[in-house]
Every structure is written in structure tokens, then in C-alpha cells.
Amino acid sequence: MPVGRVAVVGGSITGCAFAVAAARGGAEVTVYERTTGELADRGVGIALHVDRYAELVAAGxxxxxxxxxxxxxxxxxxxDGDSARGRLVWDQPAAFRMYNWGQLWQGLRRRVPAEVDYRGGTPVTVGPDGEIGLPDGTREHYDVVVGADGYGSAVRAAVFPTIRPQYSGYAMWRGSCRWEHEPMDDLISICxxxxxxxxxxxxxxxxDEDRLSWGFYSSVGGLADARPALLALARKYFPPFWADLVTGTPESETLIQPINDLVVDAYTSGRTLVAGDAAAIARPHVASGAVKGIQxxxxxETACRAVGPAGSWDEVLARYQADRYPAGADLVRVARAMGYAMVEDTPDWATMTPERMVDWWAAQHADDGFGGHALGASISVR
Structure with a gap:
């Protein structure tokens, strides 16, 4: 890695992963997180495909x-109007590890070396050529600025001002509630x-205690009066057992998430790079949001190691762009296809058999991205 200073804007999962990556190469790293305190109470559930998890363990x-x-x-x-938990349409093979968002973040936060300057409660602005504006009006210059500040990225807005998330036409209600039933080793999808x-x-x-993390995608209705619409649709279409869990979730434990698409024209601009949801917003159907950012x-890190101390930051950014832009753009493409099939133009579920479900799934090319892509062949692990 070229010797220098790296600023990471955003201190959640992707930001902590980048702090680890830059620090391993010997850079002086500062993380700017706009919120104060711990991030452990954010979000609900996170899914990691077992193969992607194994790659990220090997990478350290x-x-x-x-x-x-x-x-x-x-x-x-x-x-089906008869079974409390619903009629089984398809038992699909799947292999995932399910996490609480806050606990996954805590694990990555612990990996950030002590010498990294992690500054909570510090919103910043981004200028040209690695310049960061601080709340007190002072400015700092870095060799590389990493935009890891998520869906509403201020870094992306600064370097790609014309690129904005595009609403898909539907939303997802999310929530979590206590799970006081038998251990459940399945991902449940309700048609x-x-x-x-x-x-x-x-x-x-x-x-120790278990919770049920749930999401409900629907193109019916708008974003206004979301809570009444959620309750009515769940009661109308969910089997009673699952409807009770969703409608019984306290309003304080639910949120509504507009589903959007976005991919930047390039993952780098000058001495700035974007990562995670700041670079590519893929609909959650692909179950790979955390994986994408850590990858x-x-x-x-791989680009830094390949370039070495005698190389330049421009070489590092060029390698990063070449590897991650195609992966991010393709994941967004697959997620759009899955969203169209699963929400925008669903089949007549009552007529679906396991054989038809297999064909339906294959027609989406869903296996090209479900759970995220494998790390590229050029990506090294420790």
C-alpha cells in the first residue's frame, strides 16, 4: 500500500470494514461517523450466504x-384458508447465516485497530482531491476518501451529483418481534x-433470545398511511400464524423502506471512492447488502497489497474500480429481475407447483446473485 492518509466517511458495517482494510496496509486512518454513540441498535436482520461468509472469514x-x-x-x-401456517408451495434449498445487524456491526467494530481515529458525531462535507470539511469549519486533506456512508450517501452526492436512487414503485415494511416457538431453520417466504x-x-x-425478523414487500398502496395498509394486507394474505406475528409487532419496532435502484457511473472519482450502498443499491431480494460492502x-485491501508501497494511489483506485464496478452493476441487474418476478409481476401462486417454481426461479437468473457474488479470482485472502 502506498504510504498515506485515508478518510472513511461512515462508520457502520462497510465503513468499519474499510477502516480494517486501510489500517492493515499501514495507512493513517480516520473514520467520520455522523451519529453519536453505538450503532448497535440499528436495523433488524442480516443474511450472509454460507459461501460468502467462508470467503470473508478467510480474508480476515x-x-x-x-x-x-x-x-x-x-x-x-x-x-390456503385452512392451515394456520400455510400450504407449502416449494421447499427450496438455501444456506445462510442470519445475524442481528447490531451484533454484526459490533464484530467488525472490534476488528478496527486502536490506532484508527474513529470519530462519532462528526458529519463532514467532501471537497475535491481528498478534502474533508469538518463541523468547526476546518479542512483536512487525505490521499483517499472512502464514501461508506450508505443509502443516502453525502459522498456520492458530492462526487456524482446527478445520480440519485430511483424508486422501484414498491416498498418493504420491516420489523422484528420475539420468537417464542420452536427453533426455525428455514427462511420463510409468503406468496x-x-x-x-x-x-x-x-x-x-x-x-440468546430469538427474534423473528420480517419484511413485507408490496406494490399495493403508497407510502402514506403505511401502518393501516400493512395490517390490512397481512391479515388478508398471510396465513394466520404469520399474520398474528406481523400485526402484533409494536409500531415502534416497524419501519417502512422504499425500494430503490442505484449504481454509480464509476466507483471512483479523483481521489474519492464509494462503496457498499453508497456505490450500488441492490433491492434486498438478493440478500447481499452486508456482503457487498465488506467485499x-x-x-x-487486495489492490493496496498488489500495488505495494512503491506504487501510487491512482493505481489502487484503478484496480478497485476494475474489480468492484462490474460486480455492483450486475448485482443491481439481478435484484431488479428478482423484484419484478417477486413483487411487480407475480405468478398465480395457487397454480404453482415445485416444478413450476424451479422454472420460475431460473427465469429470473436469480442464482447469478442471490446471496451475493463470489469474490473475484484476483482478490486475495489472508
Whole structure:
């Protein structure tokens, strides 16, 4: 890695991964996180495909100390008016590890070396050629600025001002509630006309109690009066057992997420790079948001190591762009196709058989991105 200073804007999962990547190469690293305190209470569930998890363990970014719950299959269910939990339409093979967002973040935060200057409560502005504006009006210059500040990225807005998230036409309600039933090793998908329910078990805040993390995609209705619409649709289309869990979730434990698409024209601009959701917003159907951001950091570390101390930051950024831009753009493409099939133009679920479901899934090219892409052949692991 060329010797120098790296600023990471955003201190959540992607930001912590980039702090680890840059620090390993010997850079002087400062993380700017606009919020104060811990981020552990953010989000609900995070899914990591077991193969992507193994790659990130080998690369030295994850380990088995963070609580998780196992998924060995995906059950697609339909309310048949008879069974409390619904009729099984398809039992699909799937292999994931399910996490509580806050606990996954904590695991990465612990990996950030002590010499990294992690500044919470510090919103910044981004100028040209690696310049950072601080709240007190002073400015700092860095050799590289990493935009790891997520969906509403200020870094992306500064370097790519014309690129904005594009609304898909539907939203997802998200929530979590206590799971006081038998251990569940399946990802549950509930078949809804022009929509889909997704549910899985995650560890609770203390790592012991179980919670049900759920999401409900629907193109019916708008974003206004979201809570009444959620309750009505869940009662209408979900099997009673699952409807009770969703509608019984306290309003304080639910949120609505507009589903958007975005991919930047390039992952780099001058001495600035973007990563994670700041670079590419893929619809959640591909279950790879956290994977994508951490992989971006692994690619950055690999580029730094390949260039070496005698190389230049321009070479590092060129290598990062060559590896991560195609991967991000393709993931967005697959996620759009999955969203169209699963929400925008759903089949008549009552007529679907396991054989038809296999063909339906293959027509989306979903296996090209479900769970995220494998790390490229040029990406090294420790």
C-alpha cells in the first residue's frame, strides 16, 4: 500500500470494514461517523450466504464469535384458508447465516485497530482531491476518501451529483418481534399477489433470545398511511400464524423502506471512492447488502497489497474500480429481475407447483446473485 492518509466517511458495517482494510496496509486512518454513540441498535436482520461468509472469514473480516442462526432451506408458503401456517408451495434449498445487524456491526467494530481515529458525531462535507470539511469549519486533506456512508450517501452526492436512487414503485415494511416457538431453520417466504413476505430467525440483543425478523414487500398502496395498509394486507394474505406475528409487532419496532435502484457511473472519482450502498443499491431480494460492502473493502485491501508501497494511489483506485464496478452493476441487474418476478409481476401462486417454481426461479437468473457474488479470482485472502 502506498504510504498515506485515508478518510472513511461512515462508520457502520462497510465503513468499519474499510477502516480494517486501510489500517492493515499501514495507512493513517480516520473514520467520520455522523451519529453519536453505538450503532448497535440499528436495523433488524442480516443474511450472509454460507459461501460468502467462508470467503470473508478467510480474508480476515469475520469470525464465528458473533451470534447467528442457521438457515438450511427456504419454504415458500401460501395461505390456503385452512392451515394456520400455510400450504407449502416449494421447499427450496438455501444456506445462510442470519445475524442481528447490531451484533454484526459490533464484530467488525472490534476488528478496527486502536490506532484508527474513529470519530462519532462528526458529519463532514467532501471537497475535491481528498478534502474533508469538518463541523468547526476546518479542512483536512487525505490521499483517499472512502464514501461508506450508505443509502443516502453525502459522498456520492458530492462526487456524482446527478445520480440519485430511483424508486422501484414498491416498498418493504420491516420489523422484528420475539420468537417464542420452536427453533426455525428455514427462511420463510409468503406468496402474496404483487408482493412477498420474508421471515427468518435472528439472535436477540443479548445473543440468546430469538427474534423473528420480517419484511413485507408490496406494490399495493403508497407510502402514506403505511401502518393501516400493512395490517390490512397481512391479515388478508398471510396465513394466520404469520399474520398474528406481523400485526402484533409494536409500531415502534416497524419501519417502512422504499425500494430503490442505484449504481454509480464509476466507483471512483479523483481521489474519492464509494462503496457498499453508497456505490450500488441492490433491492434486498438478493440478500447481499452486508456482503457487498465488506467485499468492497476486501477488494480495496487486495489492490493496496498488489500495488505495494512503491506504487501510487491512482493505481489502487484503478484496480478497485476494475474489480468492484462490474460486480455492483450486475448485482443491481439481478435484484431488479428478482423484484419484478417477486413483487411487480407475480405468478398465480395457487397454480404453482415445485416444478413450476424451479422454472420460475431460473427465469429470473436469480442464482447469478442471490446471496451475493463470489469474490473475484484476483482478490486475495489472508
Amino acid at each position: 473480516y469475520l469470525d464465528d464469535t458473533t451470534p447467528w442462526r442457521n438457515v438450511v432451506g427456504r419454504k415458500w408458503l401460501l395461505d 402474496v399477489p404483487n408482493g412477498q413476505g420474508v421471515m427468518y430467525r435472528i439472535p436477540g440483543a443479548d445473543g 468492497d473493502a476486501v477488494a480495496f
